Amino acid sequence: MGAPRNVGEVVLAIDNISLAFGGVRALAEVSFDVRAHEIRAIIGPNGAGKSSMLNVINGVYHPQQGSVTFKGVTRRQMRPHEAARQGIARTFQNIALFKGMTVLDNIMTGRNLKMHAGFFAQAVWFGPARNEEIVHRRVVEQIIDFLQIEAIRKTPVGRLPYGMQKRVELARALAAEPELLLLDEPMAGMNVEEKEDMCRFILDVNDEFGTTIVLIEHDMGVVMDLSDRVVVLDYGRKIGDGTPDEIRTNQAVIDAYLGVQH
Amino acid sequence: MPDNQARPDTFPRLLLANAERLRGRPAMREKDLGIWQTWTWDEVAAEVRMLACGLAARGFKRGDTLAIIGDNRPRLYWAMAAAQALGGVPVPLYQDAIASEMVYVFEDAAARFAIVEDQEQVDKLLEILPRCPLLEHIVYDDTRGMRHYHQPQLQSYDALTDQGRAFDAAQPDYYAQQIAQGRASDVGIMLYTSGTTGKPKGVCQTHHAFIVSAQGGVGFDRLGPDDSMLSYLPMAWVGDHLFSYAQWLVAGFTINCPESGETVMTDLKEIGPTYYFAPPRVFENLLTTVMIRMEDASTVKRALFAYFTGVARRCGAEVLDGKPVALLDRLLYAIGNLLIYGPLRNVLGMSRIRVAYTAGAAIGPDLFRFYRSIGVNLKQLYGSTETCAYVCLQPDGEVSFDTVGKPAPGVEVRIADNGEVLVRGAMLLKEYYKQPAATAESIDADGYFHTGDAGFFDERGQLKIIDRAKDVGKLTGGAMFAPNYIENKLKFFPHIKEAVAFGNGRDTVGAFINIDMGSVGNWAERRAIAYSGYTDLAAKPQVYELIRECVEQVNAELAGEEALAGSQIHRFLVLHKELDPDDDELTRTRKVRRGFIADKYAILIDALYSNRSECHVETQVRFEDGRSGIVRADVQIRPARTFAPEQVKAAG
Numbered sequence: 001m002g003a004p005r006n007v008g009e010v011v012l013a014i015d016n017i018s019l020a021f022g023g024v025r026a027l028a029e030v031s032f033d034v035r036a037h038e039i040r041a042i043i044g045p046n047g048a049g050k051s052s053m054l055n056v057i058n059g060v061y062h063p064q065q066g067s068v069t070f071k072g073v074t075r076r077q078m079r080p081h082e083a084a085r086q087g088i089a090r091t092f093q094n095i096a097l098f099k100g101m102t103v104l105d106n107i108m109t110g111r112n113l114k115m116h117a118g119f120f121a122q123a124v125w126f127g128p129a130r131n132e133e134i135v136h137r138r139v140v141e142q143i144i145d146f147l148q149i150e151a152i153r154k155t156p157v158g159r160l161p162y163g164m165q166k167r168v169e170l171a172r173a174l175a176a177e178p179e180l181l182l183l184d185e186p187m188a189g190m191n192v193e194e195k196e197d198m199c200r201f202i203l204d205v206n207d208e209f210g211t212t213i214v215l216i217e218h219d220m221g222v223v224m225d226l227s228d229r230v231v232v233l234d235y236g237r238k239i240g241d242g243t244p245d246e247i248r249t250n251q252a253v254i255d256a257y258l259g260v261q262h
Numbered sequence: 263m264p265d266n267q268a269r270p271d272t273f274p275r276l277l278l279a280n281a282e283r284l285r286g287r288p289a290m291r292e293k294d295l296g297i298w299q300t301w302t303w304d305e306v307a308a309e310v311r312m313l314a315c316g317l318a319a320r321g322f323k324r325g326d327t328l329a330i331i332g333d334n335r336p337r338l339y340w341a342m343a344a345a346q347a348l349g350g351v352p353v354p355l356y357q358d359a360i361a362s363e364m365v366y367v368f369e370d371a372a373a374r375f376a377i378v379e380d381q382e383q384v385d386k387l388l389e390i391l392p393r394c395p396l397l398e399h400i401v402y403d404d405t406r407g408m409r410h411y412h413q414p415q416l417q418s419y420d421a422l423t424d425q426g427r428a429f430d431a432a433q434p435d436y437y438a439q440q441i442a443q444g445r446a447s448d449v450g451i452m453l454y455t456s457g458t459t460g461k462p463k464g465v466c467q468t469h470h471a472f473i474v475s476a477q478g479g480v481g482f483d484r485l486g487p488d489d490s491m492l493s494y495l496p497m498a499w500v501g502d503h504l505f506s507y508a509q510w511l512v513a514g515f516t517i518n519c520p521e522s523g524e525t526v527m528t529d530l531k532e533i534g535p536t537y538y539f540a541p542p543r544v545f546e547n548l549l550t551t552v553m554i555r556m557e558d559a560s561t562v563k564r565a566l567f568a569y570f571t572g573v574a575r576r577c578g579a580e581v582l583d584g585k586p587v588a589l590l591d592r593l594l595y596a597i598g599n600l601l602i603y604g605p606l607r608n609v610l611g612m613s614r615i616r617v618a619y620t621a622g623a624a625i626g627p628d629l630f631r632f633y634r635s636i637g638v639n640l641k642q643l644y645g646s647t648e649t650c651a652y653v654c655l656q657p658d659g660e661v662s663f664d665t666v667g668k669p670a671p672g673v674e675v676r677i678a679d680n681g682e683v684l685v686r687g688a689m690l691l692k693e694y695y696k697q698p699a700a701t702a703e704s705i706d707a708d709g710y711f712h713t714g715d716a717g718f719f720d721e722r723g724q725l726k727i728i729d730r731a732k733d734v735g736k737l738t739g740g741a742m743f744a745p746n747y748i749e750n751k752l753k754f755f756p757h758i759k760e761a762v763a764f765g766n767g768r769d770t771v772g773a774f775i776n777i778d779m780g781s782v783g784n785w786a787e788r789r790a791i792a793y794s795g796y797t798d799l800a801a802k803p804q805v806y807e808l809i810r811e812c813v814e815q816v817n818a819e820l821a822g823e824e825a826l827a828g829s830q831i832h833r834f835l836v837l838h839k840e841l842d843p844d845d846d847e848l849t850r851t852r853k854v855r856r857g858f859i860a861d862k863y864a865i866l867i868d869a870l871y872s873n874r875s876e877c878h879v880e881t882q883v884r885f886e887d888g889r890s891g892i893v894r895a896d897v898q899i900r901p902a903r904t905f906a907p908e909q910v911k912a913a914g
Contacts, residue, residue, distance in 0.1 A: 137296075138295065141295035141296045141297075142295060144295075144296070145294075145295060146406070148522065150296075150521045150522050150524070150525050151521075151522060151524030151525045151528070153296065154528075192885065192887065193885070193887065196887055204406070204407055207407070207409060207410070208406070208407075208409070
């Protein structure tokens with residue numbers, strides 16, 4: 001399955017992005033790149049612009065300045081569904097699943113872009129639509145197996161504990177077979193054991209499928225252990241960029257976290 | 263069953279015979295990617311052959327041991343058969359054992375080969391590799407996460423069977439020759455005792471012992487190729503080996519491997535086995551789940567449920583046993599069966615059950631009667647690793663909750679003068695591996711095995727076990743003290759998960775209690791009692807009150823039993839942490855290690871036998887990820903009311 005992990009070319013280049021909401025500058029002249037198959041973390045104190053950055057990457061926000069280059073295609077404006085079609089999938093800080101639907105159905109929605117049968121054929125579950133669903137179900141089952149959520153396959157998502165919902169959200173993102181996976185605080189609100197499981201899964205996804213991962217996380221232990229390179233944002237500006245070891249000793253980063261007078 | 267001279271006398275021969283006799287019929291199922299996959303008997307035989315040839319190609323020789331670690335997977339069962347076919351000895355290990363616990367078994371069994379389920383187990387073996395120089399080959403089934411492992415010892419299962427195919431093509435007679443060399447008196451399996459007492463011991467069982475035991479059980483309950491069972495208990499446990507392996511091959515029924523440990527209940531429902539085994543705690547958890555959900559049901563449903571479980575309590579067990587029942591009750595039971603018991607059995611996955619067994623621990627009378635009353639033929643048996651889990655069985659229609667049944671066909675049972683249960687028969691162990699002294703100690707000159715259990719035969723000729731013989735002690739007043747008996751009585755309450763009783767050589771009996779987080783948690787929620795976790799909940803005064811009522815009820819029961827009236831619990835405490843096998847407080851089969859606990863919590867015992875009502879304690883705990891932490895708490899100690907024997911009689 002997938003390509004072996006071998007950090008390669010730049011797949012995503014963020015160039016000089018600035019984003020403002022009225023008078024509030026969320027991002028100011030931020031540039032960094034993400035290489036194929038790497039795990040890239042974005043860290044920073046609250047309000048640093050981390051989630052805004054993800055939203056720019058997958059087209060939810062449209063920056064006033066700068067460009068995003070993904071797989072060699074540069075763009076200023078894009079809609080989220082176009083990003084999805086290009087192979088970008090994401091999870092959200094506040095879980096965004098269909099609470100009333102089962103885990104299986106939720107993950108199936110991740111296959112939406114890969115389904116080709118017409119509306120009518122799907123509605124009556126006939127001929128090609130049926131065969132197509134069997135193929136997609138197999139992919140979904142492999143993801144269920146991969147993330148070890150067999151036991152909750154038929155459980156409505158709303159009944160699951162928070163940590164499990166996070167896992168289901170990851171499953172749905174994986175169902176789109178993304179090249180670039182954006183994870184917004186995948187471990188927020190989890191206990192130690194759930195965090196360890198999630199770390200394992202992120203590493204496994206990266207390893208088995210060769211998926212490039214950009215993640216936002218507050219748990220420094222997790223970030224330093226997981227990521228190949230780290231970008232640090234503070235008040236919308238990039239204040240650090242490098243390997244975990246470099247970041248750990250970066251004075252600007254230490255100041256931002258421990259707090260100095262701005 | 264007619265006796266047949268040509269009957270296969272080793273497991274590999276049984277497998278070959280089944281591949282002929284039951285060709286095309288399902289032998290095994292496993293749920294994978296959401297679908298039940300089936301292997302027929304001939305397919306299983308072919309798989310085992312390839313695996314055995316693969317092992318042979320890697321240098322597995324007669325007499326070698328093969329360690330097997332993982333959940334119940336078809337391939338791991340095949341590994342057992344493959345090792346046996348080559349004249350080797352499979353050694354299944356508990357899959358949740360931590361690496362350091364595995365070292366002992368690997369050293370003791372001198373295993374050169376291991377077949378394991380996945381990365382988790384591989385990691386453990388790589389960790390202990392420096393301490394186990396004999397271990398040369400580690401074969402893993404699931405390739406997930408294994409991409410970056412390049413240790414020379416490692417090989418995937420598929421690669422091994424590919425090698426096996428090549429080997430088999432080059433030496434097509436090899437496999438049959440190896441099977442032909444096997445003898446019934448060869449050691450077929452080595453199972454390690456759980457180690458309630460000291461280091462685990464390797465129990466060597468011959469093909470003959472397990473085949474005889476399996477034949478006895480299969481004949482006793484008339485099991486055949488149409489039966490089906492769920493294999494979900496640890497493969498390292500003697501019960502699973504008897505039911506899912508020995509009886510499987512002897513009777514030719516179908517075993518079903520669940521998708522994962524967490525899906526067992528769903529899988530049970532989907533398969534609807536006809537033959538089922540579970541330790542009491544599984545039956546208890548099942549019932550608790552149902553009861554909790556019933557509390558949330560509508561008023562009408564709750565009323566119906568309450569009414570018909572009442573009917574079942576009155577006459578259900580008698581209906582099941584075919585005893586005479588009043589016509590009206592019979593009618594009501596039939597209606598209840600349609601409306602309540604049938605659907606309930608379906609929800610529990612027990613619609614098709616013909617025979618269900620429980621063993622390993624005492625089962626609560628209410629629990630036992632409940633299952634029987636809704637038409638599940640739940641019975642008890644008695645046995646141990648040393649006796650192939652085959653000593654006593656309850657015959658249909660002669661079932662009771664406090665006995666373990668009559669001696670099984672071909673088994674002799676005798677009670678020693680000190681009350682210890684002694685057994686003799688073909689199912690006895692050949693020896694403890696490399697421990698002739700221990701073997702000699704446990705089997706006496708007359709060939710009786712000393713079980714270490716204290717018990718007696720009741721008036722119906724059924725064996726009743728009260729405790730471990732060595733645990734039965736005396737209070738300073740001279741009264742008998744059977745801690746296990748008291749603990750079991752406490753554990754019958756759904757709110758109490760574990761209990762540890764102390765009293766040997768002391769004036770009175772005291773007890774440590776572990777509350778059941780699910781049950782007490784639910785109870786607390788209903789009463790709007792806020793709590794943050796186990797430690798907090800355990801210390802709530804309301805919880806203490808709840809537990810005190812349970813303890814006093816046990817005291818009242820004990821007061822009614824002549825020999826045990828002196829062992830009423832005078833003081834108790836609710837422990838600040840759950841007893842855990844990872845902290846060595848329980849064995850892997852979840853039996854309390856009383857001595858260890860007494861040492862570890864000496865400070866609490868001192869407080870229990872003083873006048874203090876509170877004691878500060880700090881305990882180191884090991885989390886599942888192997889890290890350690892400290893739990894601190896002020897544990898309360900409370901007195902409980904005791905009853906004079908006359909008082910109970912007067913009240914009763």
